[in-house]
Amino acid sequence: MNERLQHVSQDRLINETNIREILIEMVTKWEFILILLFLGVIIFFSNASPYFLDYFNMMNTTFNFMEKAIMALPMIFAIMCGDIDISIASTLALSSFGMGLASSMGAGTPEIVIIGLSIGIVAGVFNGLLVTGLKIPAIAVTLGSQSLFRGISQAFLEDKAFTKYPESFGYFGQGYVGDSLIPFELVLFLVLAVIMGFLLHKTAYGRKVYAIGNSSTAARFSGVSVNRIRFTNLVLNGLFAGIAAVLLTSRIGSTRPNIAVGWDMEAITLVVLGGVSIIGGKGNIFGVIIAVFLLGYLKFGMGLLNFSAKSMIITTGFLLIAAVLIPEMLNTVKAKRKLRKQQG
Amino acid sequence: MSKTILQLKDIAKYFPGIKALDKVDFTIRTGEVHALIGENGAGKSTLVKIMTGVYQPTKGKILMENGEVQFKTSHDAQAAGVVAIHQEASMFSELTVTENIFMGHHMRKKSGILDWKAMREHTSELLGRMELDINPDTLIKNLGTAQRHMVEIAKALSVDAQLVIMDEPTSALSLKEVDELYKIIRQLKEQGKAIVFISHKFDEIFAICDYFTVFRDGQYIGEGKVKESTVDDIVKMMVGRSLNQMFPKKEANIGEKILEIKNLSLPGYFKDVSFTLHKGEILGFFGLVGAGRSEVMRTVFGIDKKSEGTILLNGKEIHISSPRVAMSHGIAYVPEDRQQQGAILEMSLSHNITLPQIDRLSKFGILRKDSEKTVTEEFGNKMEIKAANWKVNANTLSGGNQQKVVLAKWLATNPEILILDEPTKGIDVATKAAVHEFVSEMASSGLAVILVSSEMPEILGMADRTVVMHEGRVSRVFSREEANSDNMILAATGHEEGTL
Amino acid sequence: MKNRIEKILQNRELNLGFLIFILLIIVTIRAPKFLELSNVERIVNDTAILIMVASGQLLVILTGGIDLSVGSTIAFSGMAASMMNQYYPGIPVYLVLLSGILIGTALGAFNGVCVAFGKIPPVITTLGTMSIFRGLTFVMSKGQWVTAHEMTESFMNIPKGRFFLIPNLTAWAILICIIMFYFIRYTRHGREIYAIGGNKTAAHFVGVSEKKVNFMVFTILGALCGLAGVMWTARYAAAVNETAAGFELQTVAACVLGGVSMAGGAGALTGVIMGSLFLGIINNALPVVNLSPFYQMAIQGFVVLTAIVANVLMEQRNEKQLLNRRRQ
Amino acid sequence: AGQNEAETSKDLKIVLLVKSLGNGFFEAVADGGVQAAEELGGIESIYMGPSASTAEGQIEIIETLIAQRVDGIAISANDPDALIPVTKKAMKAGIRVISFDSNINVGGREVALAPSESALIGAQQVRLIAELTDYKGKIGIVSATSQATNQNEWIDYMYEAMKDPAYKDMEIVEVVYGDDAADKSYREAVGLFKKYPDLAGIISPTTIGILASAKAIEDEGLKGKVQLTGLGLPSEMQHYIENGTCGQMALWNPVDLGYSATYILARLISGEVEGKTGDKIDAGKMGTITIGENGNSIMGEPFVFNKENIADFASIF
Ligand SMILES: Nc1ncnc2c1ncn2[C@@H]1O[C@H](COP(=O)(O)OP(=O)(O)OP(=O)(O)O)[C@@H](O)[C@H]1O
Ligand SMILES: Nc1ncnc2c1ncn2[C@@H]1O[C@H](COP(=O)(O)OP(=O)(O)OP(=O)(O)O)[C@@H](O)[C@H]1O
Numbered sequence A: 001m002n003e004r005l006q007h008v009s010q011d012r013l014i015n016e017t018n019i020r021e022i023l024i025e026m027v028t029k030w031e032f033i034l035i036l037l038f039l040g041v042i043i044f045f046s047n048a049s050p051y052f053l054d055y056f057n058m059m060n061t062t063f064n065f066m067e068k069a070i071m072a073l074p075m076i077f078a079i080m081c082g083d084i085d086i087s088i089a090s091t092l093a094l095s096s097f098g099m100g101l102a103s104s105m106g107a108g109t110p111e112i113v114i115i116g117l118s119i120g121i122v123a124g125v126f127n128g129l130l131v132t133g134l135k136i137p138a139i140a141v142t143l144g145s146q147s148l149f150r151g152i153s154q155a156f157l158e159d160k161a162f163t164k165y166p167e168s169f170g171y172f173g174q175g176y177v178g179d180s181l182i183p184f185e186l187v188l189f190l191v192l193a194v195i196m197g198f199l200l201h202k203t204a205y206g207r208k209v210y211a212i213g214n215s216s217t218a219a220r221f222s223g224v225s226v227n228r229i230r231f232t233n234l235v236l237n238g239l240f241a242g243i244a245a246v247l248l249t250s251r252i253g254s255t256r257p258n259i260a261v262g263w264d265m266e267a268i269t270l271v272v273l274g275g276v277s278i279i280g281g282k283g284n285i286f287g288v289i290i291a292v293f294l295l296g297y298l299k300f301g302m303g304l305l306n307f308s309a310k311s312m313i314i315t316t317g318f319l320l321i322a323a324v325l326i327p328e329m330l331n332t333v334k335a336k337r338k339l340r341k342q343q344g
Numbered sequence B: 001m002s003k004t005i006l007q008l009k010d011i012a013k014y015f016p017g018i019k020a021l022d023k024v025d026f027t028i029r030t031g032e033v034h035a036l037i038g039e040n041g042a043g044k045s046t047l048v049k050i051m052t053g054v055y056q057p058t059k060g061k062i063l064m065e066n067g068e069v070q071f072k073t074s075h076d077a078q079a080a081g082v083v084a085i086h087q088e089a090s091m092f093s094e095l096t097v098t099e100n101i102f103m104g105h106h107m108r109k110k111s112g113i114l115d116w117k118a119m120r121e122h123t124s125e126l127l128g129r130m131e132l133d134i135n136p137d138t139l140i141k142n143l144g145t146a147q148r149h150m151v152e153i154a155k156a157l158s159v160d161a162q163l164v165i166m167d168e169p170t171s172a173l174s175l176k177e178v179d180e181l182y183k184i185i186r187q188l189k190e191q192g193k194a195i196v197f198i199s200h201k202f203d204e205i206f207a208i209c210d211y212f213t214v215f216r217d218g219q220y221i222g223e224g225k226v227k228e229s230t231v232d233d234i235v236k237m238m239v240g241r242s243l244n245q246m247f248p249k250k251e252a253n254i255g256e257k258i259l260e261i262k263n264l265s266l267p268g269y270f271k272d273v274s275f276t277l278h279k280g281e282i283l284g285f286f287g288l289v290g291a292g293r294s295e296v297m298r299t300v301f302g303i304d305k306k307s308e309g310t311i312l313l314n315g316k317e318i319h320i321s322s323p324r325v326a327m328s329h330g331i332a333y334v335p336e337d338r339q340q341q342g343a344i345l346e347m348s349l350s351h352n353i354t355l356p357q358i359d360r361l362s363k364f365g366i367l368r369k370d371s372e373k374t375v376t377e378e379f380g381n382k383m384e385i386k387a388a389n390w391k392v393n394a395n396t397l398s399g400g401n402q403q404k405v406v407l408a409k410w411l412a413t414n415p416e417i418l419i420l421d422e423p424t425k426g427i428d429v430a431t432k433a434a435v436h437e438f439v440s441e442m443a444s445s446g447l448a449v450i451l452v453s454s455e456m457p458e459i460l461g462m463a464d465r466t467v468v469m470h471e472g473r474v475s476r477v478f479s480r481e482e483a484n485s486d487n488m489i490l491a492a493t494g495h496e497e498g499t500l
Numbered sequence C: 001m002k003n004r005i006e007k008i009l010q011n012r013e014l015n016l017g018f019l020i021f022i023l024l025i026i027v028t029i030r031a032p033k034f035l036e037l038s039n040v041e042r043i044v045n046d047t048a049i050l051i052m053v054a055s056g057q058l059l060v061i062l063t064g065g066i067d068l069s070v071g072s073t074i075a076f077s078g079m080a081a082s083m084m085n086q087y088y089p090g091i092p093v094y095l096v097l098l099s100g101i102l103i104g105t106a107l108g109a110f111n112g113v114c115v116a117f118g119k120i121p122p123v124i125t126t127l128g129t130m131s132i133f134r135g136l137t138f139v140m141s142k143g144q145w146v147t148a149h150e151m152t153e154s155f156m157n158i159p160k161g162r163f164f165l166i167p168n169l170t171a172w173a174i175l176i177c178i179i180m181f182y183f184i185r186y187t188r189h190g191r192e193i194y195a196i197g198g199n200k201t202a203a204h205f206v207g208v209s210e211k212k213v214n215f216m217v218f219t220i221l222g223a224l225c226g227l228a229g230v231m232w233t234a235r236y237a238a239a240v241n242e243t244a245a246g247f248e249l250q251t252v253a254a255c256v257l258g259g260v261s262m263a264g265g266a267g268a269l270t271g272v273i274m275g276s277l278f279l280g281i282i283n284n285a286l287p288v289v290n291l292s293p294f295y296q297m298a299i300q301g302f303v304v305l306t307a308i309v310a311n312v313l314m315e316q317r318n319e320k321q322l323l324n325r326r327r328q
Numbered sequence D: 001a002g003q004n005e006a007e008t009s010k011d012l013k014i015v016l017l018v019k020s021l022g023n024g025f026f027e028a029v030a031d032g033g034v035q036a037a038e039e040l041g042g043i044e045s046i047y048m049g050p051s052a053s054t055a056e057g058q059i060e061i062i063e064t065l066i067a068q069r070v071d072g073i074a075i076s077a078n079d080p081d082a083l084i085p086v087t088k089k090a091m092k093a094g095i096r097v098i099s100f101d102s103n104i105n106v107g108g109r110e111v112a113l114a115p116s117e118s119a120l121i122g123a124q125q126v127r128l129i130a131e132l133t134d135y136k137g138k139i140g141i142v143s144a145t146s147q148a149t150n151q152n153e154w155i156d157y158m159y160e161a162m163k164d165p166a167y168k169d170m171e172i173v174e175v176v177y178g179d180d181a182a183d184k185s186y187r188e189a190v191g192l193f194k195k196y197p198d199l200a201g202i203i204s205p206t207t208i209g210i211l212a213s214a215k216a217i218e219d220e221g222l223k224g225k226v227q228l229t230g231l232g233l234p235s236e237m238q239h240y241i242e243n244g245t246c247g248q249m250a251l252w253n254p255v256d257l258g259y260s261a262t263y264i265l266a267r268l269i270s271g272e273v274e275g276k277t278g279d280k281i282d283a284g285k286m287g288t289i290t291i292g293e294n295g296n297s298i299m300g301e302p303f304v305f306n307k308e309n310i311a312d313f314a315s316i317f
């Protein structure tokens, strides 16, 4: 603290150098709750099933949720800015269709990937233009493009499927790094997570995202080009949906219009569980990463114990609510304690 | 004859991290206009919220005629005859005037369903009494700023209250409305009601108030009769020291023309606005609230898109398509609405201050904490912001301190042209003087300043030249010599056609 | 003059009505039978459930929230009511209907409690309960369906039959709309919804309780979902676990088309009704116009998007006109 | 299940992985699996399925099954191709994989147990509707989703069968998709009535589709005018069969299906058969099942239900 700040006469401030205060401060952090839950899951299931705490399994099961996790990353940015994109799964389907078409016309792996990503970007641009250009709420736009994108691939693909992909294309969704047991998808996710985390927390872009999330008006008055950033966010969502399309298509080696149905909500669930505020302005990348593995390994564990899929979605639902409720309650308690302390 | 209507005993209000109020005693009597005075952050608004049941006191009790009362919600307060016009804008912009006035206490038929007809009539009657020409069915969002604030006042009057509290009611009113407000206050007084009047403008306090109580840092300092005191006494109580002069205008050495605006128009807001700005000059913009000055400035800053007109910087035409472009040309704009446009309330002070130049403060788009820190501290301290530290969110600061944050963040960009829109709105005397001193310093060091203000003394005290606007048009431009309150009012009310 | 323009500006419904008109023309050109009275009647009847639920979704969106769990709530209460009817055919059908509504109300209240008292943002709450309620439906039914022969005639007749010429389902929708209109326009609670959505601080200042309003809107929507659940299962004489999957987005779309602001505070029931009808028309038109069924989804998306865009453009035009009229 | 990990671990784990949970047909399949497991002994029959009928959901489950090292998986696939990579992985991990009901394409399983020959099913469906509409008139088809593999296959064979001169006065006018949702199927059925006022009959080879179509026919007062057949569960269709809305419909016995699938897997695991073409598998009460060209094997003719026999079966499945 510096000399000017002394202006707030000391007796009026309550200083927080108390170790217990700091502890409580930490405990009420959302990420902390998530980590606890995560450890809980690990411990419980490693006791419940002999197959859980197995290196190969632990690695291998990540195949199940990496595409969703990747789509969740740019969603953080959109949701932070008060937008949302519920068309990403359909974007995935559209770009998967594009890749199938290309490969059926004899394109090689590089071309296929490029086409997949480009279609993702185009879809993102489409959403972005409508949202920022015409000032239509993102949820409204993507509600429409959700049917449009998937609809297009269905219109062309009808009841047929693309099943011919080059051998090498299989690597993205099925391959392992070198001769290790680490899936390529997992590594790719971690790399992208680091990049996006850096973008969000260490760059001017990220700072502006926070600003917009808290008050887009004030941000605009501060010279932040709000629309450009919201546009970029939506394009990123398209691009990452394209990446996910490459991975998933490669993993299942085929394309149908109904690929990845309902994944928009699953990606959004990850973001929300990760503590990103739907009202905008709050959240960080770590929370989401923890959420990804928390949910992923929870599902894996329950699967090992042959829990029915329905009990899994019920658990997910409660988890979602609990993850918000617990810190919320702890915070109230904390605030109460503080006030009591002030009153001495 | 005047009896105590409401009494606060040893009131305290703590917020996590700060004691907004502590050991406060406060007594309000009927038939009296009681001024509540204090620096920004003194705790005035907090007190208001306690008296109206918006906040519950941490300690202490509220007494009325028949013993202690507890206001759980503002309903309870209303029922006990206490209403307030709050400092924060509290209108529902998507709803009609009628509804805004009756929200919270709708009139109902015997059957229990809402009686819109009655409410509508009551509203137009009320507006009529306040000599406001507003259709009760208009949506608030289609009203001018001033009109909105008058509706807020009407809202308070719509309840038959014993005690009416006004927290900086004039901050967005122009003289015409202020006079209207005075009339209303006198009426209330005659009806034997009590009024608490919060303002940072001494002319108002001396014009309308009988009694005053001074707060500092959340504590009761003293009270007295307005007639028996001078501005200096009160200021001493407020600030703890007496102030050097209010408008420390430095002798301006006007340089060459830097900015020239030609026939700027924005449909619905202003038309054919032309003026010039020189280096080292303070160009005042006067007018009634709603005259469109903000819109002109917003257009110059690239927030609103002009429909016609040209903007020349140093003689060259420039096309300002966005605030970024404007900033790249060295233009900075301190907006009038600090809550919505100025500060980002949920962000830390330091992030607020560095936001406009965040790109410049980062390398290859990567943030540089150190340079952020230096900027924050340099300008934060210059503006004497009162806060626990630079990490607290802007919304925990009092109105005035928030405004200082906004000023700091724009001064930090070292602009060549600084546009100030109502920079001292809701700012206490001490800060005000500081801001003025600061502005004239900047000007004398060659900065070109545009000062939009609805406060006559400020304009007269600070401006080298003054553009007066009326209904979206420039009605006249005054030099410092010819400017005086009378002819400026005439121009502002459109009685005198301007000569450019 | 100015006021008249403001009026136009205020009722987006006009624009939507115009769009519906165009849509009808296009469809009728392709399938002339579409405008037969009987068919129009069926379309309205088929849209009735959407109208009921969307009008409840309106309340939630007005507060600035959203309810993604409506589909699951419908499924659960529908399944519960049907099973009640299956295992206790003796229970008079109006009691079954009532308990369906009550169950929906309970589920809605649960959402309400989480949002109002747990301070959990609506999206999160309902994203969670969307899965929870759906899962519980399955648990309750043990994965089995309840179908025609397990339902009593009187149960299946709830939505069937006519009430003075009007099909029951439609009659119910009309009743709901009337109540809703009255509630929104002529009761304090109705207005307080707009207050919360419009400006929370201001609402707080005038003593409007955010908790109360939030709890209220979710509970009401829950009740409507309960009713819809019974109607749904009775109408199709089948209570399955996937009932109304994805229906939540339909209700949101109806509101969006109806010009309801997703930010809260602005929106009208008439808009939502027309929005619902718009969707209802598409849903019923697509099967009858001669198009490859594979085009349906794309066309649906395209039409909805076009409608939203057109809606916005028309509004922006009105906005401009209003400004140009001012200060000239 | 996991709770009694210890004492079941020595049992063979055989999983019946179905399209999705919450469907009477597959619940019945599960029963069959349990029956077979009890007969054979030393087998734990596990019933699993995703919450919605998606290939991705099934893949997730198969991954965890690989991790568990179960002994055999019988899959009713949501997608004939999408599962191939993961089932290959499973087979590489030493798990025996077969598909039943809705099959995986060659390479993704060892044996594909078709409830009956698709050609047979298609032909039978046409015959059933023909008998109801006495061999003339327009026929519409209300299918599941446009991606549903086996429905699409059967429909192809229906077109095939129509080529038979016996059906020269009949034509399939359109195939619509109810996406296995009651409301959409209902709307599509009504759409057919509107488009073809002289529609003679509807074939709906999917359980929810036939239910919704029956309801639509009833509500539109077309009972007797528009005939209905398809593939439906007796327990679900009893009402409409008995009141004549649906004259007759067919289905194989899902219990037998689960039963046979379990038997085949058990035999594969025990090594009694390798699953080569021509192998004969002793499937308990189902007699012997012969493995034909690239692993395809047939259980038998779909069973026809009508007023007379529906009640007896409704209680079973
Ligand atoms: N909700 C809150 N949370 C935390 N601190 C608060 C809150 N509201 C006010 N404060 C603090 O309480 C003190 C008094 O604030 P208040 O708004 O009452 O000052 P004020 O006298 O109205 O100032 P001004 O004249 O600028 O309006 C300030 O230091 C402010 O930071
Ligand atoms: N006649 C009017 N009808 C509707 N809205 C108006 C009218 N006049 C002004 N406004 C609204 O009020 C605002 C203009 O008033 P504003 O107070 O910003 O002007 P100003 O002269 O800059 O006032 P200030 O003194 O606060 O700077 C605009 O946002 C506009 O929407």
Ligand SMILES: [Mg+2]
Pocket: B044, B045, B046, B087, B167, B399
């Ligand atoms: Mg204040």
Ligand SMILES: [Mg+2]
Pocket: B290, B293, B294, B295, B336, B421
């Ligand atoms: Mg202004």
